[in-house]
Structure formats: structure tokens, C-alpha cells
Amino acid sequence: MTQASTGFDPEAVRAKYLRERDKRLISGRAEIRDLDNDPEFGHYRRDPFTPWSERDTISNDVDVCILGGGIAGIALGVELRKAGVENIRFVDTAGGFGGTWYWNRYPGVMCDVESYIYLPMLEETGYIPKRRYAFGDEILEYLQSLATQFDLNRDALFHTSVKRASWDESAKRWIIETDRGDRFATRYYTIAPGILNLLKLPTIPGMAEFKGHSFHSARWDYEFTGGAPGEPLTKLKDKVVGMIGTGATGIQCVPALADGSKHLWIFQRTPSAIGARNNQATDSTFASNLKPGWQQERMDNFQAIMLGRPVEDDLTNDGWTHHYAKVQNPPARLPGESAADWFTRWEAVDYEIMQAHRSRVESTVGDTATAEILKPWYRYLCKRPCFHDEYLPSFNNDNVTLVDCPSGIDRVVEDGVIVDGKKIELDCIIYATGFEAEATPLYRRAGHDVIGTNGQTLADLWSGGASSLYGLMIRGLPNLFAMPGPAQQSVVTVNYTQLAVLGAEVVGRTIAQLLSKGGPTFEVSAAAEHDWNQKILASFADASALMAACTPSRINNEGHPESRNPLNGNYGRGFGDYFGYRELLNDWVAAGQFEGLELR
Numbered sequence: 215m216t217q218a219s220t221g222f223d224p225e226a227v228r229a230k231y232l233r234e235r236d237k238r239l240i241s242g243r244a245e246i247r248d249l250d251n252d253p254e255f256g257h258y259r260r261d262p263f264t265p266w267s268e269r270d271t272i273s274n275d276v277d278v279c280i281l282g283g284g285i286a287g288i289a290l291g292v293e294l295r296k297a298g299v300e301n302i303r304f305v306d307t308a309g310g311f312g313g314t315w316y317w318n319r320y321p322g323v324m325c326d327v328e329s330y331i332y333l334p335m336l337e338e339t340g341y342i343p344k345r346r347y348a349f350g351d352e353i354l355e356y357l358q359s360l361a362t363q364f365d366l367n368r369d370a371l372f373h374t375s376v377k378r379a380s381w382d383e384s385a386k387r388w389i390i391e392t393d394r395g396d397r398f399a400t401r402y403y404t405i406a407p408g409i410l411n412l413l414k415l416p417t418i419p420g421m422a423e424f425k426g427h428s429f430h431s432a433r434w435d436y437e438f439t440g441g442a443p444g445e446p447l448t449k450l451k452d453k454v455v456g457m458i459g460t461g462a463t464g465i466q467c468v469p470a471l472a473d474g475s476k477h478l479w480i481f482q483r484t485p486s487a488i489g490a491r492n493n494q495a496t497d498s499t500f501a502s503n504l505k506p507g508w509q510q511e512r513m514d515n516f517q518a519i520m521l522g523r524p525v526e527d528d529l530t531n532d533g534w535t536h537h538y539a540k541v542q543n544p545p546a547r548l549p550g551e552s553a554a555d556w557f558t559r560w561e562a563v564d565y566e567i568m569q570a571h572r573s574r575v576e577s578t579v580g581d582t583a584t585a586e587i588l589k590p591w592y593r594y595l596c597k598r599p600c601f602h603d604e605y606l607p608s609f610n611n612d613n614v615t616l617v618d619c620p621s622g623i624d625r626v627v628e629d630g631v632i633v634d635g636k637k638i639e640l641d642c643i644i645y646a647t648g649f650e651a652e653a654t655p656l657y658r659r660a661g662h663d664v665i666g667t668n669g670q671t672l673a674d675l676w677s678g679g680a681s682s683l684y685g686l687m688i689r690g691l692p693n694l695f696a697m698p699g700p701a702q703q704s705v706v707t708v709n710y711t712q713l714a715v716l717g718a719e720v721v722g723r724t725i726a727q728l729l730s731k732g733g734p735t736f737e738v739s740a741a742a743e744h745d746w747n748q749k750i751l752a753s754f755a756d757a758s759a760l761m762a763a764c765t766p767s768r769i770n771n772e773g774h775p776e777s778r779n780p781l782n783g784n785y786g787r788g789f790g791d792y793f794g795y796r797e798l799l800n801d802w803v804a805a806g807q808f809e810g811l812e813l814r
């Protein structure tokens with residue numbers, strides 16, 4: 215297939231994509247600081263939002279301990295409360311409920327998944343989001359209101375990190391020890407740390423020498439910048455600010471920083487693909503047109519489109535369903551079509567979408583050289599796509615300069631940074647450099663040793679890759695649940711809430727059933743775990759050749775897709791089969807037989 219029939223020149227585009235990839239495929243690009251053991255930067259994790267207060271240590275036992283008060287933890291708490299489980303204790307390093315929305319309060323923070331499907335339990339609470347895409351403060355307030363409504367605060371330990379969780383076989387309990395000196399037992403333990411709980415800081419030479427102010431976007435320092443989420447930044451008018459990172463976070467920070475700073479330097483390693491946002495206030499007729507079951511239906515509709523299933527209407531109707539779903543689900547192969555021609559036809563769909571993104575840059579950004587640097591040259595799914603309407607126009611401000619540094623910043627010095635041998639003086643550096651996401655194993659994201667039977671840890675048990683029943687329960691760790699997530703033998707959903715709520719329903723109902731039987735100890739049987747692992751392996755599709763052509767990102771393991779472990783895959787190919795997974799789990803709970811578990 216050639217340029218004439220597809221409207222693009224596949225060879226030329228492939229070559230351009232590879233050239234752009236190679237600029238970024240440099241050794242050490244994925245190196246990060248280990249903030250668990252970093253005397254110079256460990257303080258970046260401190261909570262700037264809620265004052266720390268003294269409290270007595272806790273030693274009374276509970277039925278259920280939940281690590282993490284984000285969406286998954288809250289949803290589980292709600293499920294347990296609904297089932298009449300009273301004796302629940304949350305533990306979270308944060309100063310309150312909200313998870314990722316507790317920590318990420320940077321200016322402009324919003325969720326680019328539609329609010330009507332992202333905010334959990336809307337139908338139950340009767341809450342109608344203010345806008346089609348909610349800002350972070352609304353999400354945080356809503357999550358905290360759920361916690362209040364379902365009485366989850368009662369026994370929650372905030373500003374508290376679990377240091378060690380160990381299974382006590384004689385007591386048939388998990389013993390939880392925290393950094394505040396608490397020590398208590400729980401019958402069932404659930405870990406729900408999420409995938410964005412560990413902020414990520416690069417290892418740029420000289421970082422510690424910087425004498426100006428610096429912080430990570432997930433701990434926004436409003437004391438330094440002035441302002442508040444959704445309000446102008448008031449203290450930067452005389453400050454030259456540098457921001458490193460142009461991912462989903464960085465792009466959201468830029469408009470407020472551009473408005474508020476004397477000068478804003480944006481250091482870009484890889485441009486994101488910035489699709490249209492089209493945010494708008496919720497229509498006054500929206501609520502009155504809703505029918506019972508509307509949120510589930512809307513979530514399922516979105517999910518079906520993302521999985522390439524036929525639907526009558528596209529209820530969300532946005533960049534995810536238009537672009538992401540289209541590229542994620544390649545066109546069917548035509549009768550007699552060669553594999554190469556089919557692949558090129560799929561590439562053409564991708565190219566058209568990426569070309570539209572590049573044209574958007576060109577028509578928005580006045581300076582041609584800046585526009586060129588902002589154009590993303592890779593296939594659409596090589597990086598997480600972004601959606602924004604004010605980011606690109608910010609580059610038309612005289613006080614904003616984009617710095618193209620595909621191989622990163624040379625070094626940080628005491629009054630700025632060096633890029634390509636040239637110094638840029640800065641008063642402040644903001645690291646919008648992301649999180650240790652799903653590629654970081656669950657045992658590290660959990661943040662503590664989880665020690666099961668015979669002293670085996672979660673880290674030992676998963677040293678060769680994930681191993682579980684349904685991605686939720688693990689042999690060797692009795693009475694423990696891990697909430698489902700990517701790289702964990704469950705499925706992936708672009709709308710994370712939908713997976714979190716499913717996990718909460720299944721785990722919550724299972725715990726309630728177990729408690730109603732007197733709270734027996736369960737252990738995943740060797741055969742059941744083996745079967746699930748085999749199912750995960752069987753659905754692994756090796757896309758490493760395709761992914762290797764991508765610009766390096768967390769999606770292709772920073773340029774090394776070949777080292778992805780098939781055991782860390784999903785149930786079903788690609789993202790996984792969400793609907794199949796849900797049916798399987800619902801049937802399993804409904805049967806009430808705990809099939810695959812040994813009860814004692």
C-alpha cells in the first residue's frame with residue numbers, strides 16, 4: 215500500500231518516528247531517585263496540605279484494615295458499610311481521604327475522563343458534577359463527602375504509614391505496625407495503594423545544588439506560589455519558574471503558571487499529543503433526563519467503545535472514544551488483504567489522528583519554531599494522550615519559552631539549569647515528572663513489607679512476576695486482598711473508577727460473606743492460582759515489536775517492551791476483557807462457594 219491510496223507515506227512516517235524515538239532513547243532516561251532512602255529529596259513527599267498532629271498509638275483490633283483512602287479504598291469501605299461491617303480501619307500516609315486527588319492539587323488539576331463516569335456512585339448520592347470534566351477540588355470534596363456519608367472517618371488513621379504487615383498463623387490475623395507506633399491485628403487486610411501514590415523524581419546531575427525553591431507537582435507549594443487550586447498564583451510575578459515535564463500533569467499546570475510567573479520556562483523531553491477538551495458546565499437539563507441505572511449504563515457504554523464493542527450511541531463522545539478507541543481497536547482485516555497491507559491501513563488511521571494533533575499545534579501556536587517542537591511524532595498510543603484547550607495557547611504568551619531537550623536536562627546548577635551547554639537562570643524548579651506507576655511492582659507501591667506464611671513476602675512471591683487468583687488474592691498471603699489494577703492479572707480500564715468499584719464490590723461482598731460465616735481464614739489453592747496464571751499467560755499478546763518502534767514512555771517500559779513479564783498481564787488480550795472479568799467475578803461471588811480458596 216502506498217501514499218496514493220492511504221494519503222500518507224508509510225515509509226517516511228515510520229522513519230521520522232524512529233528518528234524522533236532515537237533522540238529520546240538514551241541510557242539512564244528512566245533513572246529515578248529512591249525517595250525511601252534519599253536524605254536530600256525524601257522531604258519532597260511531605261504533606262503541605264494538612265497539619266500533622268499528635269495522637270495516641272492504636273492497639274485495638276479490627277475485622278478489616280484497608281491500606282489507602284483513595285477511590286478504591288473508599289469504594290470498598292462503602293461496600294463494607296452497606297453490608298453491615300462495622301469494624302473497619304483505614305490507614306493512609308495522606309492527611310485525609312482522596313488518594314491521588316488528595317495529593318494532586320496543582321493549579322488546573324482536572325480529570326480528563328468525563329466526570330459523569332469518573333465520580334463513583336453518583337446515582338446513589340444524587341450528586342451531579344458541575345462540569346463535564348471535573349476539577350480536582352470538586353473530585354476531592356466529593357470523595358471526602360462519600361467518606362463522611364458512609365462513616366469511614368470514624369476509625370481512620372491518617373498521616374500514618376504501614377511499616378510492616380505480617381501474618382500471625384497462630385492468631386489467624388494480620389499484625390499491622392505503623393510509623394506512628396501503632397500495632398494492631400486485623401482479620402482481613404486489603405491493600406489499595408493505587409498506581410500514582412509514589413511521586414517520581416529524576417536523577418538529573420546537580421539537583422541538590424539548586425539554591426532556589428523546588429518541589430514536585432504532587433505536593434504543590436501554594437505557600438511559595440500563592441493562590442489556590444482554581445485561583446491565580448499570586449506570588450510568582452517576580453519569579454522565573456522552570457517546569458520539567460509535559461505529561462498529563464505538566465500540561466494542566468502551564469496555563470496558571472504562564473499567567474502568574476514573571477517568566478515560565480518549560481522543559482520538554484517528549485511532546486504530548488494534546489486533543490480537544492471542550493469542557494463545559496453541566497447542562498441544566500442533564501439531571502432531569504437521567505433514568506435509573508444511568509451511570510452504570512454510561513460507564514459500560516464508554517468501556518464497550520474502548521474495547522471496540524458495537525454500541526448504538528457514543529454517550530461520552532470525546533477524544534477517548536473518538537481517537538483512543540479507534541486506534542486501540544484496529545480495523546478488521548479484509549478478505550484477501552495481506553498482513554502488511556492491513557497493518558498499513560491501521561497505521562493510516564493512526565497517522566490521520568496524529569496529523570490532526572500536529573495541525574492543532576500549528577494552528578494554535580503562533581511561533582513556528584515553538585510549534586514544530588510541540589508536534590508529537592509517534593503513534594497515538596505510544597504515550598498517554600492528553601486533552602486540553604488552554605495549554606497550547608499559553609505558548610503565545612511572551613513570558614513563556616519552550617525548551618526542546620529530547621535527551622533531558624544536562625544538569626542543575628545552584629541558580630538554574632544547563633541545557634545544551636547553555637544556562638537558564640531560575641528562581642524555582644517544578645518537577646512535573648510523574649509517578650512510579652504500574653511498572654513499579656505492587657509490593658513497592660504498597661510501601662511496606664507484606665509478610666505471609668513461612669515468612670514469605672509479597673516481594674518474594676512476585677519476584678518472578680504477578681501470581682494470583684483474579685488479580686485479587688495471592689497464595690501465601692492468607693486473608694489478604696489486593697484491589698485490582700494494571701500489571702496485576704486483572705484488567706485495565708481508562709476509566710479507573712469502573713475497575714475500582716468492581717473490585718470494591720467483589721472484595722466487599724466476599725469479606726461480608728466470610729464474616730457472616732464466622733470469619734474463617736482463606737488461602738488461595740495452588741491449583742486455582744496456577745489456573746489463573748495460565749489464563750493470564752494464554753492471553754498475552756507479544757506486541758513488543760510494535761512497541762519497540764514507539765518513543766520511550768512508561769507504556770513501552772521506557773523503550774524496552776521486550777522485558778515486560780507476561781505474568782503481569784491482563785485477563786484477556788490487550789487491556790483485558792473487562793466485561794468477561796466482571797461476569798466471572800460476579801458469578802464467583804454470587805455462588806458463595808469461595809471456589810479456589812481453601813478455608814480453615
Ligand code: NDP
Nearest residue numbers: 324325326416459460461462463464483484598622647648
Ligand atoms: P508523566 O510520567 O506522564 O510525565 C512526566 C513528564 O516528565 C514527561 O513529560 C517526562 O518526559 C518528563 N520527565 C521525566 N523525567 C525527566 C527528566 N529526567 N528530564 C526531563 N523530563 C523528564 O507524569 P504525569 O504526572 O504527567 O502523569 C502521570 C499519570 O497520571 C498519567 O499517565 C495519568 O495516568 C495520570 N494523570 C491523569 C490525569 C487525568 O486527567 N486523568 C491528569 C494528570 C495525570 P518523557 O515524556 O520524555 O518521559
